[in-house]
Amino acid sequence: MLALLHRDLLLAARRPADALGPLVFFALVACLFPLVIGPDPALLAVLGPGVIWVAALLAMLLSQYRLFEADLADGSLEQAVLAPGGALAVVAAKTLTHWLSTGAPLVVAAPLLALQYDLAPTATGVLALALLIGTPALSLLGAFGAALTLGLRGHVLLALIVLPLCVPTLIFGSGATTAAQQGLAAGPQLSLLGAALLVSLVTLPWATAAALRLAVE
DSSP states (O other): OHHHHHHHHHHHHHOHHHHHHHHHHHHHHHHHHHHHHOSOHHHHHHHHHHHHHHHHHHHHHHHHTTTTHHHHHHTHHHHHHHSTTHHHHHHHHHHHHHIIIIIHHHHHHHHHHHGGGTOOHHHHHHHHHHHHHHHHHHHHHHHHHHHHTTTTTOHHHHHHHHHHHTHHHHHHHHHHHHHHHTTOOOHHHHHHHHHHHHHHHHHHHHHHHHHHHHHHO
16 A cells, blocks of 8 residues: 555656646635625625535545546556455555645645635634545545446546535534634534544445456456
C-alpha cells in the first residue's frame, strides 16, 4: 500500500492541474452564490454552510471517476487484485491519495471562502473541522462508486450512485456549522459526522475491493 501511495502521490505532483481543477471549481461555486443571492448578511450566513458543503462534494466528484481507470488500462490493476490483499491496498492508496490531493486543499480553502458568507469565527472553525472529518468519507464513497462503474464510462452513473449516499454527511456537516453560527452546541452533529466516517472506514474499503475484483474478471 505504501508503494502504491508513493507512486500515486508522485503522479499527482507531476500533474498539478488535476488537483487544482477541483479546488478552482470549489472556489468558483462558493464565490458565485453570494453574487446571485445578494448582499444580505443574514441570508448568506444561513445558506453559507450548505453551499460550501455542496460545492465541496461536487468538487471531489470531478476527479473520482478516473480513480482506477489508468490502472485498469495499463493492466496493473488486474495484477494488484491477483495478489493477496492487493485490491484492498489499491483502494486504500487511491482513496488516501485522492483525499490528500483534493479533499485536504478544500479543507484549507473553506475558512477563506466562509468570510464572504459572514460566518462567525466559531462557525468557521467548526466548518473546517467538519470538512476535515467529512471529506474522507466523501472520498471513500466516491471510490466505491468509481469501482462500481469502472469500465462503464458512466460519469453520470457515478454521480447517481454516490450523491444519495453522501446525504447524511452533508446534513451532519452543514448542521454542525449552522448550530455553531446560531450559538448552539455543534458536538452532536460532529459526533454523528464522525460516526458516518467510522462506518465508511469499516465497510467501504472492503466493498470497493470486492467491486474491483468483479470489474477485472
